[in-house]
Amino acid sequence: MSELIKDQYIGPDEVLRKKKDYIIPCVYHFYSKPMQLVKGEMQYLYDTTGKQYLDCFAGVSVVNCGHCHPEITKAVCDQVTTLQHTCTIFLTENIVNLAERLAQVTPGRLQKTFFCSSGSEANEGAALxxxxxxxxxxxxxxRQGLHGRTKLGMSLTGLQMWRTDTSPVGGISFAPNAYCYRCPYGKRHPECDLACANEIETIIKTTTSGQVAALIAEPIQGNGGIITPPPGYFKRVKEILEKYNILLIVDEVQTGFGRTGKMFAIEHYGVEPDIMTMAKALGNGVPVGAFTTRPDIADKYTRPGASTLGGNPVTSAAALATLEVLKKNNLPQQAAELGLYLKTGLTELQKKYPLLGDIRGHGLMLGAELVKPDKSPAPEQLDAILEQMKDRGFLIGKNGPDRNVMAFQPPLVINRKDLDNLLNNLNDILAAIH
Known part of the structure; x- marks a missing residue:
């Protein structure tokens, strides 16, 4: 296998050369010594040497059902050989079946959907x-939210490293996020009485004109550092928004489709969004985006609109197959159980190694924030750990404004043996550093 692969692929050095010559440099990559990935199979990835890696990042919460899942792959192949593409101006069946299925699995009264090709487009459409x-x-x-790379999506983003636009859209106010580990008010939950949520009302009354269309928020901030709000946070937020007739847009681009132990992360908080956006795991690797809402909101959007590739037959077939795999294998429940197992293991490591300052998240969307003895961020240590874990065959993500949060977002088909191997190897590396 190794010899066949070596002959078939150009290798990481040549990929890096071509990347430098032909790719816009904003497209960055992990690792000082990166490998070239050439194959995926469920929770595993393989490079040009045939080396196996346990994927603990799932393409940033995309392949929840695993790489090249055979049932999803078959649905894509079957569809692509019969009808690959038409625009939404022609009638096809998959798109309406997918919209119906989403109405069944999304919270509350969410019913009508617009399909597009990415999370950025979905958030842009939801704002419109x-x-x-x-x-x-x-x-x-x-603050610390990430909502896309379009002009408006980037302007709604509260992470400086992703705000490339030097002339962002105006009319956007930023509220503090529910970052309990580094509370901007120096308080502790629950004694804080959700001060970060209460501040939203002050912002409405002071830094806006009072004519606010919506507040947009991720239930768990992914790129922001797996920031996980405490219980009651979103209920308080929703109460404030309803008082001022402001909609709540919930961005489930990273958190949706079983990732957090429920089909959608907002279900942990018992709140019904007015509009929900989704992408990533809906297609399990096929480019897809969507926003869904109540009929009374949807029915105000009547002027002609279309997305050339949104909801095309192949994409919709992949999404329908993905939803079936999630349901048939009860992957949200599996994520809840395995996530608790992983979180318990990480908490045990935290007791031994103060470098792990905070462990947070739900299900298989967990973050370990690395800190120095004075609680300041430790991004250099994280980079060293990720490089060594990669060499041992484990691919882990990183995020946060200081890039010091180790992100665990593996395919939901991972198993306890995989997690034990992950924790044991992480323990070895932390022990050496300690």
Missing amino acids: LASIYTGNQEFISL
Whole structure:
């Protein structure tokens, strides 16, 4: 296998050369000594030497059902050989069946969906819909949130490293996020009385015109560092928004489709969004985006609209197969159980190694924040750990504004043996550093 692969692929050095010559440099990569990945099979990836890696990042929460899942792959292949593409101006069946299925699995009264090709497009469309429905143009977003690479999506983003646009859209106010480990008020939950949520009302009354269309928020901030709000946070937020007739857009691009132990992460908080956005895991690797909402909101959007590739037959077939695999294998429940197992293991490591300052998240969306003795971020140590874990055959993500949060977002088909191997190897490396 190794010899066949070596002859078949150009190798990481040549990939890096071509990347430097032909790819815009904003497209960065992990690792000082990267490998070339050439094959995926469920929770595993393989490089040009045939080396196996346990994927603990799932393409950033994309392949929840695993790489090249045979049932999803078959659905894609069957569809692509019969009807690959038409625009939404022609009638096809898969897109309406997928919209119906989403109405069944999304929370509350969410029913009508618009399909596009990415999470950025979904958030952009959701913001447009909120403005159409309310007649208002201002927005509130949370610090450390990430909502896309479009002009508006980037302007709604509260992470400096992703705010490349030097002239962002105006009319956006930022509220503090529910970052309990580094509370901006120096308080502790529950004694804080959700001060970060209460601040939203102050922002509405002071830094906006009072004509706000929506607040957009991730239930768990992925790129922000797996920031996980405490119980009651979103209920308080929703109460404030309803008082001022402001919609709640919940961005489930990273958190959706079983990732956190429930089909959607907002279900942990018992709140019904007015609009929900999704992408990534909906297609299990096929490019897809969508926003869904209640009929009374959706029905205000009547002027012609289309997405050339959104909801095309192949994408919809992949998404329908993905939803079936999630249901048939009860992957949200598996994520809840395995996530608790992994979180318990990480907490045990935290007791031994103060470098692990905080462990947070739900299900198989967990973050371990690395800190120095004075609690300042430790990104250099994290980079060293990730490099060594890669060499041992484990691919782990990193995020946070200081890039010091180790992110565990593996395919939901991972098993306890995989997690034991992950924890044992992480323990070895932490012990050496300690």
